[in-house]
Amino acid sequence: MLMSYYILNDLEPKNFFKWFGAISQIPRGSGNEREIMDFIMDFAVRRGYPCERDSAGNVFVTVSGTPGYEHEPPVLLQAHVDMVWEKKEDVVFDFETEPLRLKIQNDRLMAEGTSLGADNAVGVATMLALADSHNIVHPPLELLFTVEEEIGLIGIRKFDMSRIRARRMLNMDCGSIDTICVSSAGSVRFELSQNYSVYNLPEGYRGLELKIGGGRGGHSAIMINKGRMCAVNSLAALIQSSSDHCLLASLSVTGSAILDNCSAVLALPENRYDEILSEMIRNFEIIKALYAEADPDIYLSLEAVETKELHVLSAEISKDLISILGILRTGPYRHNAANPDDVITSASITGLSLDKGSFHMTCVIRSSSDIDADNLFHNFRSIAEKFGLHTHLSDRYPGWPEKMDSGFRDLFRQAYVKMTGREPIYERIHGGVEIGIIAGAIPDMDAVGYAPTSHGAHTADEYLLISTVQPFWDVLTDVLSKKEKT
Ligand SMILES: [Zn+2]
Missing domain, CATH: 3.30.70.260 (ACT domain)
Known part of the structure; x- marks a missing residue:
């Protein structure tokens, strides 16, 4: 089932780009997520991870903690699988059937003539890469893959939030390598x-x-x-x-x-x-x-x-x-x-x-x-x-209000400072992200938005800055390696 994408073979972190390439091969417009969700369900089943698909099409996978981390408090990672279909006027491309034509230009990973869907393939690839890894320590993970985000946060609103045990979460649909997202707007x-x-x-x-x-x-x-x-x-x-x-x-x-x-x-x-x-x-x-x-x-x-x-x-x-x-x-x-x-x-x-x-x-x-x-x-x-x-x-x-006291955000901050020697920027976005729906249902959820840097979402010029993925991965794996103090 896994398709490889040769131009990504040399990029680091390897596992991230392997899965980024794989999902780029699967058409995944809003309302058209069945195939990508089949792929994710198959991924989970092959590895023995409990997984469920709800009636809206959202997929929820649980991964136990690595040895020594089994009893740590779980972390929820969440991303939407659908992408916005945009292409340049002169380009002939059938989003419903064709794989994206990935290309690399200097530090940019793009799709030839179309949107890349890094929004939010970066989140999906991160979750798959973590679940697929053998050498990364982490607490129990809950992976929530949602549908139809781009047409009004539809999938997440239909998800049964009582499934979620975690009270710390990461969404990768906002923020960038130097920016940690700390709140978003409701509407x-x-x-x-x-x-x-x-x-x-x-x-x-x-x-x-x-x-x-x-x-x-x-x-x-x-x-x-x-x-x-x-x-x-x-x-x-x-x-x-x-x-x-x-x-x-x-x-x-x-x-x-x-x-x-x-x-x-x-x-x-x-x-x-x-x-x-x-x-x-x-x-x-x-x-x-x-x-x-x-x-x-x-x-x-x-x-x-x-x-x-x-x-x-x-x-x-x-x-x-x-x-x-x-x-x-x-x-x-x-x-x-x-x-x-x-x-x-x-x-x-x-x-x-x-x-x-x-x-x-x-x-x-x-x-x-x-x-x-x-x-x-x-x-x-x-x-x-x-x-x-x-x-x-x-x-x-609902909106996602900023928490003055956020232990999870502090872990990201510490990991970022350790890596760069600088303070991160805290961003309050005035648009809606799925965290708002989750935090609205689970008010004590401690949420963070953080991601590698990409630009031009929802346009045919969308790109992912390749060199920001490794530092993002380093910050994330550093955060996951931290045990809750007793
Ligand atoms: Zn998005």
Whole structure:
């Protein structure tokens, strides 16, 4: 069953690259994990390790401690097996059937023309290499291989957490060789919606299409701290002062991250049209100055539209909705006091539409503190409900809060300092990782995120820095060799 991949033969640590090569030969998109899980089950069965596959497809393997370590407290290692399928435009490649075409360029291990899936093959290969080793000492290991992480942490949410005995865990889907991950954000996604009556445009109004665009956008988790413009919030700021006179007809946005483009079709009274337009243009200059550094290319376009077929909301509803567009501000809400670059809590509008009276807005709150996220959600919800909007919680998963006192993190720190003579960087990620789901279910779980360095996850340029794998392996095996003090 084991396929070898000759170009990896000379790389160290040998066992890691042997298994990395092997899993690269097996197609493993999200929802398409049966074959890789068959492979892992077969791996475990051949070695006599107890293993189980749950109804979601997750695989859980237990490996006993090596001699002298049988009664040490167990460690959970966890990784997702699915990978994001991305390829360069001109490349012909069938992810469902073809093995990845691994290649080495200097210190980079890549896949020819496609994503590499180091996210999270590094975790899977590490777990297989440990379980396959004969000369590494370790406590009892619990190996949890999960499915469908990349499409919303789906597999881990279906896993029965009572299977886990360990209260220390390593996830290799975050962190890098110099960076130990110590917390991640949970997420609350909610929808605001309402269906309104629309009216034919009254006499004496003129139609206007207003567009704010040119923002740099970016991922609503990673880029939330960069001061970039949310086009919806800017639109609200632009028309707020004239909202007594606006009749809204439609709203739309592009993108699903920090919204870089927002259009509104509205109607303005004929006799104030020019005055309101000049005010909007003046307001836009102020907004543009506000984003001069972070978002230099934003623009405003104003275009007259035919009024004949315009159906608009009432004046009162139009004013309410314009307020709503500004109330949920996309951006950070709480920073880490010790490291202001680290965002603890943020919110963003990630979708918006108004068409024929049907209004819909999607918002996401992220926080490593569940209480902070829930509190913010309740605030927004009560405001939205006061405005007569329906609110619906569409998705929620817990954050992984930083533990001030983490013995497992300290072991990684000590091993890293011993190896490099430097202190590691502690990283608090503002996105979701599977640790959040596990720590949410097992609050006394002492978790660490640490991995070799890779870049370009979810793109065809993804690569693993080969020279970081051996030091990662050295730190990990050093940590596993430590016995709990009695
Ligand atoms: Zn991942």
